Amino acid sequence: MTAAAQFLPAARRSKRMNPARWGLYAFIFITALYFLLPLYVMVVTSLKPMAEIRQGNLLALPMSPSVDAWVKAWTSACTGLTCQGIRIGFFNSVRILVPSVAISILVGSLTGYALSLWRVRGANILFGAMMVVAFIPYQLFIYPLVRVFSFAGLGQSLLTIVIIHTIFGLPTMTLLFRNYFASLPVELFKAARVDGAGFYQIYARIMMPMATPMVVVAVILQTTGIWNDFILGLVFAGRDNLPMTVQLNNIVNSTQGERAYNVDMAATLLTALLPLAVYFGSGRWFVRGIAAGAVKG
Amino acid sequence: MQKSDVDIRSLQIGFGGLKVLENLNLHIAKSEFLVLLGPSGCGKSTLLNAIAGLIDVKGGEIHIGGRDVTGAEPKDRGIAMVFQSYALYPRMSVRRNMSFGLTVAGTPRDEIERRVGEAAQMLRLTGLLDRRPSELSGGQRQRVAIGRALVRHAGVYLFDEPLSNLDAQLRAELRVEIKRLHARLGATMIYVTHDQIEALTLADRIAVMQGGVIQQLDTPKKIYREPVNRFVASFVGSPAMNFIPGRITRDSGVEFIAGKSRLSLNGYAFCGQPADAPAVLGIRPEHIELTASDDPSSVSARVEMVEPMGADTLIWCRLADGTAFSFRHDADAHVRVGDTLTVRFPADALSLFDETSGQRL
Numbered sequence: 001m002t003a004a005a006q007f008l009p010a011a012r013r014s015k016r017m018n019p020a021r022w023g024l025y026a027f028i029f030i031t032a033l034y035f036l037l038p039l040y041v042m043v044v045t046s047l048k049p050m051a052e053i054r055q056g057n058l059l060a061l062p063m064s065p066s067v068d069a070w071v072k073a074w075t076s077a078c079t080g081l082t083c084q085g086i087r088i089g090f091f092n093s094v095r096i097l098v099p100s101v102a103i104s105i106l107v108g109s110l111t112g113y114a115l116s117l118w119r120v121r122g123a124n125i126l127f128g129a130m131m132v133v134a135f136i137p138y139q140l141f142i143y144p145l146v147r148v149f150s151f152a153g154l155g156q157s158l159l160t161i162v163i164i165h166t167i168f169g170l171p172t173m174t175l176l177f178r179n180y181f182a183s184l185p186v187e188l189f190k191a192a193r194v195d196g197a198g199f200y201q202i203y204a205r206i207m208m209p210m211a212t213p214m215v216v217v218a219v220i221l222q223t224t225g226i227w228n229d230f231i232l233g234l235v236f237a238g239r240d241n242l243p244m245t246v247q248l249n250n251i252v253n254s255t256q257g258e259r260a261y262n263v264d265m266a267a268t269l270l271t272a273l274l275p276l277a278v279y280f281g282s283g284r285w286f287v288r289g290i291a292a293g294a295v296k297g
Numbered sequence: 298m299q300k301s302d303v304d305i306r307s308l309q310i311g312f313g314g315l316k317v318l319e320n321l322n323l324h325i326a327k328s329e330f331l332v333l334l335g336p337s338g339c340g341k342s343t344l345l346n347a348i349a350g351l352i353d354v355k356g357g358e359i360h361i362g363g364r365d366v367t368g369a370e371p372k373d374r375g376i377a378m379v380f381q382s383y384a385l386y387p388r389m390s391v392r393r394n395m396s397f398g399l400t401v402a403g404t405p406r407d408e409i410e411r412r413v414g415e416a417a418q419m420l421r422l423t424g425l426l427d428r429r430p431s432e433l434s435g436g437q438r439q440r441v442a443i444g445r446a447l448v449r450h451a452g453v454y455l456f457d458e459p460l461s462n463l464d465a466q467l468r469a470e471l472r473v474e475i476k477r478l479h480a481r482l483g484a485t486m487i488y489v490t491h492d493q494i495e496a497l498t499l500a501d502r503i504a505v506m507q508g509g510v511i512q513q514l515d516t517p518k519k520i521y522r523e524p525v526n527r528f529v530a531s532f533v534g535s536p537a538m539n540f541i542p543g544r545i546t547r548d549s550g551v552e553f554i555a556g557k558s559r560l561s562l563n564g565y566a567f568c569g570q571p572a573d574a575p576a577v578l579g580i581r582p583e584h585i586e587l588t589a590s591d592d593p594s595s596v597s598a599r600v601e602m603v604e605p606m607g608a609d610t611l612i613w614c615r616l617a618d619g620t621a622f623s624f625r626h627d628a629d630a631h632v633r634v635g636d637t638l639t640v641r642f643p644a645d646a647l648s649l650f651d652e653t654s655g656q657r658l
């Protein structure tokens with residue numbers, strides 16, 4: 001409730017609870033419950049031993065909480081033929097994530113910067129069209145892309161999946177940065193030209209330092225998008241580089257005998273940890289970045 | 298620092314189908330302070346950007362310091378520029394803002410430090426060098442922008458309405474500062490404004506522009522006293538020049554007839570031979586004089602409004618035939634609305650314009 005109060009203007013508001021306010025809080029409470037309940041169930045289940053889970057008391061707190069399931073999920077759960085836990089997938093995902101995020105932001109900001117200088121009539125319509133393209137379901141492109149990559153001799157590899165993520169991130173990244181750079185006064189660019197800076201110097205020394213909020217937004221968008229990806233990783237990464245999401249699926253679906261709910265839950269939570277951390281850690285930056293894009297620099 | 302002259306030869310600039318400048322010629326001498334004055338959209342910034350090399354030229358040539366720079370990069374033209382919106386680099390300190398251009402050019406570190414220190418001292422920025430632009434007031438920001446131009450030790454300084462975002466008092470302060478800088482550096486300066494006070498106070502010469510064409514290029518005094526056409530006459534001067542329609546006759550000496558009033562034009566320097574024709578008489582409010590009622594060249598007018606302006610008073614009158622005009626008088630004048638005054642239009646302070654073409658006669 002204090003968090004909600006922060007968004008109210010500084011001017012004094014009536015602190016009395018009127019019916020509308022009750023309704024609002026009830027709505028917020030129910031919504032929060034709706035989203036938090038599954039998370040709660042997952043956390044408590046992951047901390048229970050199987051004996052306790054079998055009693056079927058879904059909402060009960062664990063009587064003897066233990067992190068055994070977490071350890072097992074991390075180090076020894078079976079993901080198909082090997083049984084080394086989900087950590088393999090975690091490190092695969094990190095190896096895919098870091099270069100993909102870095103390269104897609106680098107390329108996207110550079111193309112966005114170049115396009116922001118291109119101020120012709122109809123440019124906005126063109127970029128609107130680009131945004132639409134960004135929303136075409138990418139399943140449509142998978143088969144052609146598989147052909148293109150095998151033709152180019154790249155096949156399935158870490159490099160392939162990084163290129164794929166860069167390509168699919170490009171429209172969004174380009175537009176994000178183009179719109180930000182286009183909102184800056186042209187005179188800034190002119191001043192830098194008079195100072196003798198070239199295209200890349202202006203990009204690196206003036207434009208990018210100003211675009212920090214945009215970079216944060218881009219990192220959040222790309223990190224969560226790439227981390228959560230399943231199908232592209234499955235198709236393009238190759239056997240040795242399968243991302244965490246794919247490994248998680250293998251753990252959950254390849255159990256023999258009794259289903260180890262606690263391990264499944266722990267593995268799922270481990271997989272969700274990074275996007276969760278990103279959201280919690282950067283929510284404020286995210287809002288600030290969006291706002292910085294909306295007003296003139 | 299090397300001072301350069303600027304020579305613009307039949308310059309043409311357009312955006313798509315829109316022709317902004319057409320066949321513009323202008324020569325700016327070494328160490329001259331030239332002001333480009335004109336209404337919004339007349340092409341002042343376009344001309345300045347062309348000199349700086351920031352927009353493409355469709356035709357013509359630009360020479361700076363005797364060198365043809367028409368196709369040269371801005372940094373290779375020996376120019377520095379101050380922008381209307383300051384255009385400071387927001388993530389750099391004042392010091393880095395001023396030194397950025399020199400760093401890019403690979404100037405030695407101690408030389409950079411010396412120049413930045415010198416400019417900062419000239420502009421009273423020494424205590425602010427480590428601040429970010431967002432931590433400065435508008436006037437300080439504009440001084441940083443000027444400092445960034447100064448450290449370049451350029452031959453030509455270009456200013457695009459540098460003071461228009463400031464309040465009246467700061468504007469007056471910085472105006473004096475710029476004038477002092479010009480006297481001290483002796484550099485060539487081209488200064489765009491649509492503020493005529495700035496133009497009149499700063500300029501060695503003023504180029505009054507309209508619709509991409511230089512209407513008149515002359516000293517402030519000439520522009521003020523002898524405007525070449527009605528546009529220049531009405532654009533320069535505040536309160537504005539009065540215009541009285543009538544005609545010129547040569548029945549008994551050259552006279553101007555407006556309604557029933559006759560004014561002797563004896564003493565007016567005609568550009569050519571005066572002819573009997575309709576014309577417009579222009580006179581500045583401060584050139585109209587009160588006079589005794591038996592003066593033969595006087596006219597009488599009724600006072601309609603009195604505007605005290607501090608140092609003096611602006612009095613709005615109407616002639617018998619209905620033409621309104623204003624004139625300036627001492628602040629202590631005892632003039633009331635409804636009074637009838639007798640005024641004189643001295644022939645040597647008049648401007649006469651052709652009724653149709655608007656050209657000075």
Ligand SMILES: Nc1ncnc2c1ncn2[C@@H]1O[C@H](COP(=O)(O)OP(=O)(O)OP(=O)(O)O)[C@@H](O)[C@H]1O
Pocket residue numbers: 312315317335336337338339340341342343344491
């Ligand atoms: N990039 C551009 N694209 C198209 N037209 C332009 C462009 N820049 C300027 N113009 C047009 O050129 C003309 C001259 O513009 P310019 O900016 O030189 O005017 P200005 O005299 O500086 O006016 P102001 O006092 O308002 O700054 C205007 O009609 C303007 O609309």
Ligand SMILES: [Mg+2]
Pocket residue numbers: 341342343457458
């Ligand atoms: Mg302008």
